[in-house]
Amino acid sequence: MKFSQNFHLFQVPEWETFYISYDLLKRLFSAATKNDPLKTPLNFTELYACLSSNIDVLNTFRSRKYEFLHRKETELRQRYGIELYLSAIPALDEVDDHELEVLFEAFTELRRDLTKLRWYDRVNQDAIHRIYAKLERFSKTIGPSHYDHRSTWIDSQLDWETQCLKDVERLNKLVTDISRAQSTVQSGSSLRSLCLKNVCDSHALAYPSTEYHAIRDNEPSILARLLDQKNLVNDSPSSGLEALLSGLLEFSMTCQSRGCTDILLSANLSNVGDVIDHNFLNHLIAVSGRSSMPAYRGDSECRTQGPADHSDTENGVSRLFQALGQLGPSQRSVLQITDTFGRLPLHYAARYGLTAICQSILDSLHDFEQGSSAVRDAVLSKDSEGYTPLYSGVSRNHSAVTRLFLETLEMGYQTSDQAKDEHLRSVLSDLLLLALRSRYDDIVHLLISSHININHQSSRGETALYIAAKIGREDYVNTILKASPNQAVIDIFETVNGWTPLFVACARGHLEIVELLLNAGASQTILDHRGWTAKQHAAFRGHLAAASILEDYFTGESSGGTASKFFNIAIGASNKLRDGYSHIIVNLGTMQEGKQVTAVDLSCCSSEFSLSLEADTRFSIEVSIHGGSGSSGLVQLPILDDMVNDPFIFRTKNLSKAQLVFSIFCATPVEGKKGILVGSGTALLESDKNQFFGAQRESLIRELSVPILEKETLKFMGTVTFTFVIAKPFIHLDTPSIVYPFKDEGQIQLVGHRGLGQNTTSRKHLQLGENTIESFLSAARLGASFVEFMYASNVQSPRGNPISVLGGPILQTARGQTGRGKPRSRSLTRDRERGADDVQDRMKHTVDFMKKGFKPNTRGDFIQDSFATLEELLIEMPETIGFNIEIKYPRLHEAVDAGVAPVAIDLNTFIDTSLDKIYRFGGNRTIILSSFTPEVCILLALKQQAYHVMLITNAGKQPVTDKELRGGSLQVAARFAKRWNLAGVVFAAETLLLCPRLVKYVQNLGLICASYGLENNIPENAKMQAAAGLDIIMADRVGLVAKSLQLHPYDKVGL
Structure with missing residues (x-):
């Protein structure tokens, strides 16, 4: 997978704006290296400034998030009396199982949040290291300041990583220990509540053991008597007794002891406002929320308890709000007080998707304030991180909560305050972008139908339509286009690359989305910051189906990659x-x-x-x-x-x-x-x-x-x-010995495909048998400077017998033939025709015949001649004729299609045999070695240095039968060639015909660009590629193509 292309997939959607601007840094790098460093000194000042700024944003955001998690853990530990940074809870097997559940869920949430933050950091680290690696390719230019810059970054990362690993280790141990304790059978008489014990220890009170057991066993009558005896419900209890009452209420609701909860709420409502503060309320909502979410349950295999029905917990919290509704204004104001994180109770209810509680809070606020203004303000109030309850509902995919908030805001929309209405539109539009990135279907449709600006752009210029096209969601694109057909501006481009939705759909090969955008009127003539069109991006990345439905707009030469003309990745x-x-x-x-x-x-x-x-x-x-x-x-x-x-x-x-x-x-x-x-x-x-x-x-x-x-x-x-x-090593051909004519002669080189052309079923012209000496000589006479010769066992038999390199049973029938006899006239007999008929009958059982309907170089269909061995060709053909030897090694999909076992001759043996023949008989002939098989190209490049090696690839040509990743597109094939120091790539002509300017892209990488395929037999196609600067064109109709390109037949053949 490509890091840049998938960078958005690795991101936490709600933190998208805080990630490294990787594409921007890449663009700055390309801009700084577009000139020849030997002529113009490279200047990376702007890149370093941008990189430093991005690192500062990363460090600030990461520190803020980490501090937030630290404060959450500290508050949790303080509530339950657990020592800070302690990785084990003393006497854990004596802790009440209900509280173990609460602690397990709370620490699991902390661990997940820390893992999420570490993942955010990991993705950014990879992006930054890749930018540093790009810069270090120009080691002579960057100087020591670069390494100081990188060292500072690495040192800060080590400190951060060490601290995080300590936290992860501590949280893992806590979660594991709690989970193990939950699986242990506990005796009710020996259990205790950490929360109650902490309250008692803080206020020097005796532990309320009897009250604890009454609540645990849900005995409200016993609890009422105990409360009356301890005078916990009088008009003015002490602060310690208030804290104990609060602790008992919290424990009762944690245990889902409905009767005891009612007793504690109704015993003396005048004291509830003092007992229940906003921190108590927020904690209770969080406990209820975690219990209702499966993400925090069943985390360990050690856990044996089944999930409880947590509807009672939420109902208990709802009853608490009902009780608050009976209180006076000063006591109900607890709903509008923020905690240390700047959060209201509504934030927590929205965060955990507790719709009923959200509704209770909104109803209470509406009744308390006698209007919708307070309700709207609460839904849009920001915590210390800048997140609103509405944002929490959207970011955590709580569609019911989101619908409730949108309905609430709808009632206050179109106020007399235009600025507020515009602000609300902006907020909702930002949330739509978040929902699209997160692929939250229900929320996407809710927001699209609300008051949004469909053309709203993110900080990086991305619209809703752009994001939908990028993630490949045809349904989203269709919905956005239909939602406001008169409003959507299709060709808004993002700021980093200058891409419109059509660009990103083409670059990722989303054919259906490309069609939708074209039907909606998307422009095909727009150029991005590199000067490329959407069609060129599609063809470049192997999405030829998408490229083929776009119109041609030739915009001049295509630049190559970073400093491509001047930097060559050679094998070390x-x-x-x-x-x-x-x-x-x-x-x-x-x-x-x-x-x-x-x-x-x-x-x-x-x-x-x-x-x-x-x-x-x-x-x-x-x-x-x-x-x-x-x-x-x-x-x-x-x-x-x-x-x-x-x-x-x-x-x-x-x-x-x-x-x-x-x-x-x-x-x-x-x-x-x-x-x-x-x-x-x-x-x-x-x-x-x-x-x-x-x-x-x-x-x-x-x-x-x-x-x-x-x-x-x-x-x-x-x-x-x-x-x-x-x-394996090959001892010869270890030094370059051939001068190749491509750049010196300044004209396209014509290669006769398998001689005078590959045999086909066409009867429009006379066909010589392919891969025969007469075919090669004829191609040279007609203007080919090279002839392509397929070296494989199934075409190398000097007697014409088909022999497969594949092992196992084969469908080909091979019969021995006698040696060549003296040719004589056969005009007075039909014996020869009967022999041809016999051969054709036998050929019907071959894989070639069953697939194509014919067998190449067979008498009766073609002017047949004996196949020539590689040795014969090297000896008998004039050295003035160059050879393009295709090393034909079987590929997996060919074996599957042929129905044979996927076993072949040992690759090293096969290649060494061919190289030995070339070493012994190659002489001064110009030879190119090529293959469809990447492993063959790698071995040819490593074993010898005398001849050029080129990869042959379909480059995305439809239908795609070869699933080889290293040749799936022009982009990846060129990278493969650079990595292994190949001379160039032979592409299927379809890619270059769709976008001729890609020829220059390949050449600017320092590679030879060649093409093959039936399309090359059409003179207009040959001319188009020649005009684009193609180095080599491989064709079957050699004479026709040579004439159209005005190539003169060789007079050096001597025949």
Whole structure:
């Protein structure tokens, strides 16, 4: 996955404005590096200023949130008399089970909130480190100030991380201990209430054991007698007795002892206003709310108690509000007093989705104030964090509470105060953006139907329509467009990239949304800050279906990536094959799109990010090798970055002894971010392969899963799935020896596809058998400077017999043929025709024939000739004819389509054989090596340095049969080529025809840009690509294309 593209998915929606402006920082970086650093010094001043400002915002927000959580925990501990920072509660097995429930839910909430904050920090850390990494690519320019800047950031992060890990460790222990205590059978006579004990200890009172048991057993008559005996209900109790009465009431409502609660409320209403303050009320609402939310229940496997019916708790709080309604104005004002967090009781009721309590508060405020103004003010009152009750209802997806508040505000809408009405519209519009990001369907529809400004923009310029298009929700887009067809402005662009909703829909491949926006009149001619159109973004990212329905607007040349003309990602010396060493290249997860494979799937953590729950960021995986060398890699979980082109690379001289080791670590305050080892697993590579398939065969399924065992108990924790390829050394072709003509000659190079063209069912022109010497010579005579030759076992038989590189049963029928006889005239006999008929009959059983309806190079359909071996071609063809040798290694989807076992010739053996032939017979010929298979390209790039290597890719061409992640679009294919130092990429022509300016993008990356496909046989298409600057065009109709491009036939062929 791409970090930038998915950055919004990793965010906590309500904190979106406090995240690093990653896209803006990237744009500033691109702007600073657009010039040649050798001619113009690079200036990153603006980037550093923006980065520092973003880090300041991050630190401020994080500190404020952490302080808020610290105050919440402090208040909770003080209420129950638990010592601050203590990670264990003394005599926990004697604590009342109702209070254990309350404590469990409260500490679980704190832990979840802290995990959420740590997740926010993790995402921002990744973004900042990626910006620093970009800057460090220009190490000669940034200077020592950069490293000082980064060191300051890292040091602050270490301090923060250490403190957070201590808090997480403490909260985890508390939650675990409480959960374990709940599962223990307790004796009622030995239990106690922490809350009551704390009240008594604070006021030097005796612990009310008898009252405690009366409430616990719900004996209201006994409680009434005890209260009368202790004079707790007289007209003027002492402060200590008031506190005890408050504690008893809280415990009674916690136990859901309805009768006792009624006794405590009705015993003497004149004292209730003194007993019940706003802090008591807020705490009681929070307890009720946590109990009613499943997120705080069932957190541990140790818990055996079933969830209780918490409607009684909410009803109890509602009765409390009824009692308050009978009091005087001074006592009912408790509903308008804020606590230390700036919150009203309405904030807590909204936060936990307690609709009935919200209604009670609003009714009380309306009756008390004799109007709707106080009610409206309460719904929109801000706490110390700037959040209103309405915001809490929306952000936590409480649709019933949100509906209640909107109805309340509706009654006061269109007042005489226009400024207030406009403010309300702005508030509701902001909440709509939040609901859209959070995908809260019910609330989205509620807000859209309220008084909002549908064109309202966030701090980064995003509208509701833009967000709906970005997250790919067609229903949201449709609703927004229908809600106010005369109001919505479709082409409002956000401020960072200058993208409209159409841009973001195209960039993410949301075809249905693209169609909706086009039908609504979205403009296709708008250019973003890079000067690109929406169509170009779609084609660039492999969304050709979306690009094809957009109109063409050629806007000139397309710039490449950051400083692309001047910066080249070359393979480091450690990645090149050394004499005697084999390289093991490892990727976590799968390289096939659509496979439901989780790279790290453990009981404690995962490599996949879940939108529904913030991840535990303490875990990481380390990949290392035993029996070899190479730097181990530590990756934090879950994995947010796209690691397709960032594999682990190890070296070994003895593959049979090499072991890949996967270690799982958990960060702790003492051991630091890497932490302690909690589990591991080992994979044996070469020995496993030889055991199953033998030395000369290997599976096309490159994913392996390794069980991970827990360190102490050796229990199964889960699995790690990885993909690997082994590159064994090849001793020749280690120095460049060929000068390639592309840039020097200044004109497009024409390549004859499989000679004079791939054989097809078309009868519009004469066809020579493909991959034959006569076909190659004819292509050269007609103007091809290169001929493409497919090197694979199923076309290399000198006798023309089809032999598959795939193992197992095959559908092809291969019969031996006698050697070539002396040709003679056969005009007086039909024996030859009968032989052709026999061959055609046999070919009907081949995979090619069943798929295409014919078999290439068969007599009767084409001018047939014997297939030539690679050796024959290298020897017999004039050296003036360049070769583009496609190394045709079977791919997994081809094996599946053919219905054969996914087993093939050993990849290294296959490639070494072809390279040996080229080394021995290549001479001074210009040769390009290419392949659809990324593993083949990697091995060709590592094994030899003499010839150019190019990746061939469909780049999103429909229908997509090859799900290879490393070639799924022009964007990722170009990155793959840069990563492995390939010469260039051969794209399916459809991508470049949709957006010809992408040719320059590829070339600006320092890559050769080529195209292939049937579309290249059309002269107009060939001319379009040539005009865009294409380096190489591969075509079947060589003569036709050469004529249209005004390419002169070679006179150096000598034939």
